[in-house]
Amino acid sequence: MITTSNLFPNIIGQYPTKRKFEFYIRAFERTGIVPNIMLTAPKGAGKTLMARAFARNLILPNTMEPKRYIEINSATIKNLRQFVDMIMTPYMVNTEATFLFDECHMIPKDVTIALLTITNPNKENFNTFSYDGQDIEIDFRKLTFLFATTEPQEVFHALIDRMERIDLDDYSYEELGQILLLNTGTIKFSGDVVSKHIASTLRGNGRSAQKMASNIINYCAANNVRTFKKKDWDSLCNTLDIMPFGINKTELKYMRVLVKNGCTRLYNLAAKLQMTRAAIQSDAEIYLQKLNFIEVSSHGRQLTGDAKEMLDNNPHLLENQVAAK
Structure with a gap:
């Protein structure tokens, strides 16, 4: 019996995603159709790896080979004209292929609107996209669409509604x-x-x-x-x-400020770290919050007991800083 371990032999973890993919692969073997899929996870969690492994298992019965796999860095798509001329016309017409739009939150608005037509699910499993006098047939029995993003909140909601969303797990x-x-x-x-x-x-x-x-x-x-x-x-x-827990220099500097000053407001942190408040929130704080090393409140930022314990166990990290209490 073919199982997820056979389909994804070198993929560690991600068991719920592999089970879902196995389900869609089995359906594809009978129907030739895969729903539009969106993978969401932080950077480095394996979205592209999972998409590639999934695509390798979409075997065409007439050739016993996987459909052609085309990976698109969404940041390289500049506008609809380019998308039609460089991607749709050469790769979606009279062919069988699997497309991955990586970091799809970076797709331009006019291309996103076009994708609403292209990926619209329906019982015929067929759409027609018209542009500049050209009609391009979108046959879901031939074309499979995968999307991946680290920022699902930035993706147009109507596009997400056309997808089967799969959120990857954190690794243990x-x-x-x-x-x-x-x-x-x-x-x-x-x-x-x-x-x-x-x-x-x-x-x-x-x-x-x-x-x-x-x-x-x-x-x-x-x-x-x-x-x-x-x-x-x-x-x-x-x-x-x-360093312990893989924290980087910026995160350590952030923690040192809190060791020295106690509860600190964001604008004061920005001044001491010489970073913008947006950079602190999007970069310096994310991993520390994941580790439960900082608490964020209306009064400011402060270290948690877990952070103080880690620093007590690694006093060299503080160098000449005031010891964590």
């Missing part, structure tokens, strides 16, 4: 460790160095696990290491400035 530390091991080849790891020390620094992010795997491969090659041990991890952390 165990799953991040598996992604790391999958990408480090023949390197062995001593004891619990992956689960206890490395996984928590990957920011819940599959792409970060892949990048860390590359760093470990480079370290082992440069130092002739076959088994990666805790002392190797400590050395790599010192070299690459890897």
